[in-house]
Amino acid sequence: MILLFTDISDWYLSIKTAGAYKIAGQLRAMGHETKVINDLKWILEHKKKALYEYLDHTNPDWVGFSTTFMNFSNHHQVGLRTVSYDKETTIKINDIFTELLNYFRDRGITTVMGGFGGSSHDIWDSGLMDFWVRGIGEGAITKFANEFHSGKISAYTDNGIIQYDAYGLTYDFHNDQRVFSTQDAVLYEEALPIELSRGCRFKCKFCSYPLLGRRPSDDYVRGEESIYRELLHNYDNFGTTDYYVMCDTFNETTDKVNVWRRAIERTGLPIRWTGYLRLELLEKFPEQINILRDTGIIGSQFGIETFNLAAAKRIGKGLPRDRILRTLERCRESWGEDAFLYTSLIVGLPHDTPDTVTEWCEMLLRGETALSSWMLKDLRIRLYDASKDIFSSDFDKNPEKYGFRIHPDGWESEHWTSDTAFQFVKEWEQKFGQAKVNGYTSWKAMSFKSLGFDLSELAKIRIGSKDHDIQRKEAKNLAILSRMEYASEILQIS
Numbered sequence: 001m002i003l004l005f006t007d008i009s010d011w012y013l014s015i016k017t018a019g020a021y022k023i024a025g026q027l028r029a030m031g032h033e034t035k036v037i038n039d040l041k042w043i044l045e046h047k048k049k050a051l052y053e054y055l056d057h058t059n060p061d062w063v064g065f066s067t068t069f070m071n072f073s074n075h076h077q078v079g080l081r082t083v084s085y086d087k088e089t090t091i092k093i094n095d096i097f098t099e100l101l102n103y104f105r106d107r108g109i110t111t112v113m114g115g116f117g118g119s120s121h122d123i124w125d126s127g128l129m130d131f132w133v134r135g136i137g138e139g140a141i142t143k144f145a146n147e148f149h150s151g152k153i154s155a156y157t158d159n160g161i162i163q164y165d166a167y168g169l170t171y172d173f174h175n176d177q178r179v180f181s182t183q184d185a186v187l188y189e190e191a192l193p194i195e196l197s198r199g200c201r202f203k204c205k206f207c208s209y210p211l212l213g214r215r216p217s218d219d220y221v222r223g224e225e226s227i228y229r230e231l232l233h234n235y236d237n238f239g240t241t242d243y244y245v246m247c248d249t250f251n252e253t254t255d256k257v258n259v260w261r262r263a264i265e266r267t268g269l270p271i272r273w274t275g276y277l278r279l280e281l282l283e284k285f286p287e288q289i290n291i292l293r294d295t296g297i298i299g300s301q302f303g304i305e306t307f308n309l310a311a312a313k314r315i316g317k318g319l320p321r322d323r324i325l326r327t328l329e330r331c332r333e334s335w336g337e338d339a340f341l342y343t344s345l346i347v348g349l350p351h352d353t354p355d356t357v358t359e360w361c362e363m364l365l366r367g368e369t370a371l372s373s374w375m376l377k378d379l380r381i382r383l384y385d386a387s388k389d390i391f392s393s394d395f396d397k398n399p400e401k402y403g404f405r406i407h408p409d410g411w412e413s414e415h416w417t418s419d420t421a422f423q424f425v426k427e428w429e430q431k432f433g434q435a436k437v438n439g440y441t442s443w444k445a446m447s448f449k450s451l452g453f454d455l456s457e458l459a460k461i462r463i464g465s466k467d468h469d470i471q472r473k474e475a476k477n478l479a480i481l482s483r484m485e486y487a488s489e490i491l492q493i494s
Helices: 018-029 040-046 048-056 095-106 120-125 138-147 224-238 254-267 279-284 287-294 309-314 321-335 354-365 418-435 442-449 466-490
Strands: 002-005 034-037 062-066 075-078 081-084 110-114 131-133 192-194 242-245 272-277 297-305 340-347 373-378 405-407 410-412
Touching: 002 018, 018 034, 018 062, 018 110, 018 138, 040 048, 040 095, 040 466, 048 095, 095 110, 110 120, 110 138, 131 138, 192 224, 224 254, 242 442, 254 287, 272 279, 272 442, 279 287, 279 297, 279 321, 287 297, 287 321, 297 321, 297 442, 321 340, 340 418, 340 442, 354 418, 373 418, 410 418
Parallel strands: 002 034, 002 062, 062 110, 110 131, 192 242, 242 272, 272 297, 297 340, 340 373
Antiparallel strands: 075 081, 405 410
């Protein structure tokens, strides 16, 4: 038996991510009994005894951890600087997770981690993990599982780090199979992730995702039949019609958008979904907007990042502000007043100054866009290490090319430092909160819908309002009940 653990640690609602479940599907297809346990942090904090009682009665060959969205760290980052949550310890991961890893070590059970984010580096640096599969994992985990008992594993690892087929090129993604099984304790009508493509045809300078700049190809995009089968499987087994579409850029071609449309039409199901869209492509191919409406889109995340054209061009974008605003209006007109139009915005980009960012923050504050929500993020630049970092941004690799100087306490540029960018975000998020101008993102709205909330009512709520406080409290209570139901089923609590 193989056990896989996964989690989104910093969100109080339970959401299933695709990674661990896709790996489980691969292992099951190979004949390995495999179980996925989601909500690991919540379970360790609230159902620890039940988890260890369950583990005491299992004897897994090895256990895996999908760490991309896990947070078991004792600290957080500001720029490049580590800010400790716990001044009394140099241990990078917290006690409850350390205890779990030691439990497996004491039993002589091999531990394997995947993912790249969250607490990944801290978990690996703890020295309590045996292997780290880095990159896209289907090919690597297949090879690992085949060779686990053969003693050949060290032949393709570097001190436990496995980077075999890191870009997933050996995997037949075009004909990908369904992700979720009836073994996975999916709740009735739960919103689920679905992966339709891999990589992105663009190469934004701040982005460190894999397969950047790849050309549209069937090698990286699923076929209509594959999508249709997964939609039907999820409905037949779980009643699911709501989805998080996990594409780096969903609307990279109109052909791809139409494949999604045809697969949905064949099911006859009332699919609702959200995903990541490139606004420039909606402006260039406006026919996509109504096609997306007809597929059941409830809203989207747009990576606008800045409303300053010079800064946008420097990072690989470049739509003038008037065309951004006009395209957002077209989406609002087509998708309806209840659509959740959200963007991320980066503070600290080249050519942006405190004055230019303040100007477009004031525009947002005045409600002069069709956006329903946005989030400011301070620019993060990682210390690049070619021996460790298989996926890194151009900012990480070549900071000086973009006017950044790296030093032990962070980064600095002509107009910003990592500290001033962080403080700017903090101050403006407070202003937005006080003004109650920000609504829910489409991702949060979809997760609330899984708990029984109405999307049209959620669209009216503004963060910081009395309605928001009431709804959030109710959602937390429902989320606890949902997690308890899940934990009882997955841990076989009587």
